[in-house]
Amino acid sequence: MVENLYRDTRGRAGDPVPFTQAVVDGLAAGGGLYVPEHIPHFTLDEIVDLASVPYAQRAARVYKAFGVDLPDETVDTLMAAAYGSNFDTEDICPITSLDDKTHVLELWHGPTSAFKDMALQCLPLFFSASAEKLRAQGAIDHTFLILVATSGDTGKAALEGFADKPGVQIGVLYPEGGVSDIQHKQMATQTGDNVMVWAVRGNFDDCQTGVKRTFSDKQFAEELQKVHHVALSSANSINWGRLLPQVVYYVSSYAVLVAQGKVAAGDPIDVCVPTGNFGNILAAWYAKQMGTPIERLLCASNENRVLADFINTGTYDIRDRPFVLTPSPSMDILVSSNLERQLFELTGRDPQAIASWMDDLARERAFRVDPDTFAKLRADFASDSVSSEDCLKTIKDVYDEHSYLLDPHTAVAFEVAQRLRSDNPVLIASTAHWAKFGPNVYRGLHGIAPGEDLPAEVASLTGCQLNRLIVKETDLPFIPAGLASLDEAPLRFTETIDAGEASIEDATRAFLSRNQ
Known part of the structure; x- marks a missing residue:
């Protein structure tokens, strides 16, 4: 087992912690995000060889390289459970090629038909194993409440993954009217004795901000421990245990492209990702740092183009930016949580810079990075945004040309890939089934x-x-x-709450009291 520890991006959480502690904590003390102290490196041969084993074994190899402090045999067992018959194909995330240089990575073959399954069939298993280890060590003696803000797909995937898991309860908050009818029904019909779902009056950023403030309320945390013997944790991509499974599929996909003869070993590819919270494209950046021959990372935004503007200017500014409801609701986000991890890496891991920028964002709703960090950002990333009209037009154009149907998020990525692509083959992350x-x-x-x-x-x-x-x-x-x-499943959850911290805390108290 390789040793690795995890430190927080703002330098406020004290000493680095092992993987198990980072996973059960979710968010670091002081509001920062956990990142590994060391990024492992695979040789080209080691990457290409991944295609010779099933997906679960590929995931296990990556996890072990990142220094997961669980026995190797435990990692193997958990990965076999995470990536098995719960997916509708043995390939787990197959690649469909639309032409010689345009490859679609289908990340939606899991139980909720969204890319979040790739992480949230995995995270609950590792969360439970991590909590069990910490209890055996005497480090903890409580259970957990997973509190999740979702723009649509994370909520259902997290509910599905944590439903009826021992020692864990889960509450999900989504923006009322801000998800599709199917997404709403997926969450509102969720089975399980340990689950709860709330609609929130507001948009996704209101949900996410409310949840973050709840996590930061020390008095509330003490109350939960005293009254309910519960600690808060997260299944959003602020949790490193959510992000690491996403790194796996980018490393794996390169191996598959080589094995299928679509890319020569060592030749670079570009990767295009539709993203609002930045986690999915950050995972591709980590895959690149591990040695995967990824040249350019293409960040695809919809009309909520805060990430595209940031990558193109170095200024993150949401002061007077309208929040737009688009055909791609899972990307309707203005406050991008995982950008913090990316900036931490690009600054040479400078926690003072990150803390300053994040404080500026919270206080002024804007920040600007220094010229050196901006140059490093531009060296890896390119970005563009797609209007809602062009998004829908792309769905028809791709269907007419390839008889392949994209969901609106993947359509955004496809259009950006066509605008920004180089001579390299491009891998487009397809994040949800069209239905x-x-x-x-x-x-x-x-x-x-x-x-x-x-x-x-x-x-x-x-x-x-x-x-x-x-x-x-x-x-x-x-x-x-x-x-x-x-349509046949009964709606279990119909409660609507306000987005403020007090309302979320009251709803949480009521949920925990009912479940005691």
């Missing part, structure tokens, strides 16, 4: 403008009924079972 966003996929296929009313006979359909209509019109393969049967 999670049926109304906007239908708009795209039929040339209906974003926000324009659907025809009455279509608007009256449920999400599942509309998806069946799209399948009939396009003669596409089946809809995943987890999405096809949502």
